[in-house]
Amino acid sequence: xxxxxxxxxxxxxxxxxxxxxxxxxxxxxxxxxxxxxxxxxxxxxxxxxxxxxxxxxxxxxxxxxxxxxxxxxxxxxxxxxxxxxxxxxxxxxxxxxxxxxxxxxxxxxxxxxxxxxxxxxxxxxxxxxxxxxxxxxxxxxxxxxxxxxxxxxxxxxxxxxxxxxxxxxxxxxxxxxxxxxxxxxxxxxxxxxxxxxxxxxxxxxxxxxxxxxxxxxxxxxxxxxxxxxxxxxxxxxxxxxxxxxxxxxxxxxxxxxxxxxxxxxxxxxxxxxxxxxxxxxxxxxxxxxxxxxxxxxxxxxxxxxxxxxxxxxxxxxx
Amino acid sequence: xxxxxxxxxxxxxxxxxxxxxxxxxxxxxxxxxxxxxxxxxxxxxxxxxxxxxxxxxxxxxxxxxxxxxxxxxxxxxxxxxxxxxxxxxxxxxxxxxxxxxxxxxxxxxxxxxxxxxxxxxxxxxxxxxxxxxxxxxxxxxxxxxxxxxxxxxxxxxxxxxxxxxxxxxxxxxxxxxxxxxxxxxxxxxxxxxxxxxxxxxxxxxxxxxxxxxxxxxxxxxxxxxxxxxxxxxxxxxxxxxxxxxxxxxxxxxxxxxxxxxxxxxxxxxxxxxxxxx
Numbered sequence: 219x220x221x222x223x224x225x226x227x228x229x230x231x232x233x234x235x236x237x238x239x240x241x242x243x244x245x246x247x248x249x250x251x252x253x254x255x256x257x258x259x260x261x262x263x264x265x266x267x268x269x270x271x272x273x274x275x276x277x278x279x280x281x282x283x284x285x286x287x288x289x290x291x292x293x294x295x296x297x298x299x300x301x302x303x304x305x306x307x308x309x310x311x312x313x314x315x316x317x318x319x320x321x322x323x324x325x326x327x328x329x330x331x332x333x334x335x336x337x338x339x340x341x342x343x344x345x346x347x348x349x350x351x352x353x354x355x356x357x358x359x360x361x362x363x364x365x366x367x368x369x370x371x372x373x374x375x376x377x378x379x380x381x382x383x384x385x386x387x388x389x390x391x392x393x394x395x396x397x398x399x400x401x402x403x404x405x406x407x408x409x410x411x412x413x414x415x416x417x418x419x420x421x422x423x424x425x426x427x428x429x430x431x432x433x434x435x436x437x438x439x440x441x442x443x444x445x446x447x448x449x450x451x452x453x454x455x456x457x458x459x460x461x462x463x464x465x466x467x468x469x470x471x472x473x474x475x476x477x478x479x480x481x482x483x484x485x486x487x488x489x490x491x492x493x494x495x496x497x498x499x500x501x502x503x504x505x506x507x508x509x510x511x512x513x514x515x516x517x518x519x520x521x522x523x524x525x526x527x528x529x530x531x532x533x534x535x536x
Numbered sequence: 537x538x539x540x541x542x543x544x545x546x547x548x549x550x551x552x553x554x555x556x557x558x559x560x561x562x563x564x565x566x567x568x569x570x571x572x573x574x575x576x577x578x579x580x581x582x583x584x585x586x587x588x589x590x591x592x593x594x595x596x597x598x599x600x601x602x603x604x605x606x607x608x609x610x611x612x613x614x615x616x617x618x619x620x621x622x623x624x625x626x627x628x629x630x631x632x633x634x635x636x637x638x639x640x641x642x643x644x645x646x647x648x649x650x651x652x653x654x655x656x657x658x659x660x661x662x663x664x665x666x667x668x669x670x671x672x673x674x675x676x677x678x679x680x681x682x683x684x685x686x687x688x689x690x691x692x693x694x695x696x697x698x699x700x701x702x703x704x705x706x707x708x709x710x711x712x713x714x715x716x717x718x719x720x721x722x723x724x725x726x727x728x729x730x731x732x733x734x735x736x737x738x739x740x741x742x743x744x745x746x747x748x749x750x751x752x753x754x755x756x757x758x759x760x761x762x763x764x765x766x767x768x769x770x771x772x773x774x775x776x777x778x779x780x781x782x783x784x785x786x787x788x789x790x791x792x793x794x795x796x797x798x799x800x801x802x803x804x805x806x807x808x809x810x811x812x813x
Contacts, residue, residue, distance in 0.1 A: 259701070404594045404758050405759070406799070408802075409805050416811060471733075472732070475732050475736040477761035483784060485736070486735075486739065488740045492701065
């Protein structure tokens with residue numbers, strides 16, 4: 219469905235500084251599968267999501283290499299018109315905050331139908347409403363008709379999030395990119411939304427790229443997990459293997475930093491220091507300055523991505 | 537008498553529901569009383585010095601209203617709160633200054649809670665100015681020492697909030713709350729907006745500060761796992777009422793109230809077992 223092949227992206231920083239925000243990223247999302255991308259803020263995960271849909275302003279890009287394919291279509295050099303055909307129709311996008319991602323002055327049906335009108339200029343309003351109702355019920359609205367004329371503020375948090383899902387689903391895309399869709403909401407609502415999204419994957423063969431800083435959330439929804447740090451892929455493999463027996467020290471440290479509800483009550487152990495900025499990365503492994511296991515070679519030479527199992531890759535000298 | 541650092545008794549606060557003009561006029565002629573939501577309904581609790589008390593609840597449970605009422609941002613309908621034996625709500629202006637010197641707040645949003653046009657020196661010295669405190673070692677020395685204590689480098693004073701990451705801004709917020717050397721800090725969702733790895737750093741910092749300075753913390757959050765880890769005792773809020781008060785060690789095994797179990801089970805699914813697939 220989605221294939222990212224050796225993709226690198228350098229952005230223009232202020233004072234003519236080059237910012238290599240993504241370096242040699244290779245990922246793929248298969249049909250009916252969910253790839254979870256984990257990373258702290260500043261790791262490049264949102265930039266990656268935005269470059270898949272060509273949402274970064276052209277003027278901010280200094281250099282791109284590698285390719286991104288959606289459904290075998292090359293989109294790296296696609297024109298704005300070609301991208302507009304893909305956005306919303308082949309790829310749906312779920313944003314983090316429904317309160318800011320929706321227009322507070324638009325009724326739910328207008329809001330969702332906007333996507334339909336953008337792709338089908340000739341459609342009449344009855345058919346458009348029909349599509350909206352279908353999308354709402356697919357996103358778990360039991361009585362979609364009741365909510366067509368509602369404004370975002372009249373919906374509960376969970377419904378707003380479901381409306382966002384409906385908006386992403388309305389053109390029946392094959393791929394969904396979800397950027398932190400459950401961050402900063404209550405646990406019960408989070409599980410509800412995660413269950414809903416997983417249902418879309420299992421029942422409709424939807425493919426999904428799910429971005430989050432929380433490995434606990436990713437474990438629930440993903441089949442595969444990729445760990446992004448400082449624009450580099452550090453580990454990538456089947457979710458259960460990566461989480462149970464992480465091969466990269468960074469993955470292990472991220473897991474140790476998770477708040478847990480195990481019987482023993484202890485504080486999560488923090489990772490020391492902060493993420494280096496893109497123009498000031500360590501010379502060797504990007505994690506070497508914070509890694510507890512770093513050796514001489516880690517500080518001097520960047521490790522290659524090596525395959526250590528079926529569909530399992532890690533970037534570490536260990 | 538001074539057994540507790542803070543003692544809250546029967547605190548109530550309700551908000552009048554905003555109505556459309558038409559409904560307002562109608563209810564005026566029908567002599568209806570304005571509809572009100574009880575955000576805090578008879579809240580009583582206390583906190584000892586050196587204790588971290590967790591307040592747990594979902595959005596809308598009244599936890600932020602509680603923090604704001606204690607900080608004097610909202611006026612309570614009834615009830616009382618004593619900090620070191622002094623009633624917060626009946627105190628006059630000078631007494632209040634003294635009370636709030638000992639009770640400070642850390643806010644949720646590390647972006648919205650720092651004035652973008654003030655540099656770090658101005659942000660941190662504002663409380664000192666209000667309380668007319670001149671540090672003996674000189675203001676910059678004092679501020680640098682405080683910054684170091686929360687894990688920020690010394691060259692930060694002339695920088696502006698926009699030059700810091702979310703985690704660093706939260707450290708600045710904590711530093712500002714600590715600058716008057718208070719006895720109690722109210723942290724309202726202080727780590728909710730942060731990545732898990734940075735969350736762990738801030739929790740670690742709060743615990744270390746508690747141990748070093750002997751301060752008390754009221755830690756408010758919707759995250760069961762985080763509250764349980766950092767606090768020794770937990771109060772569960774639901775629709776403005778305290779539904780349960782329990783030791784953190786006993787939360788998973790002994791929490792009785794239906795609502796507590798619901799929260800715990802949702803958190804267990806999310807944090808430990810994963811959703812059904």
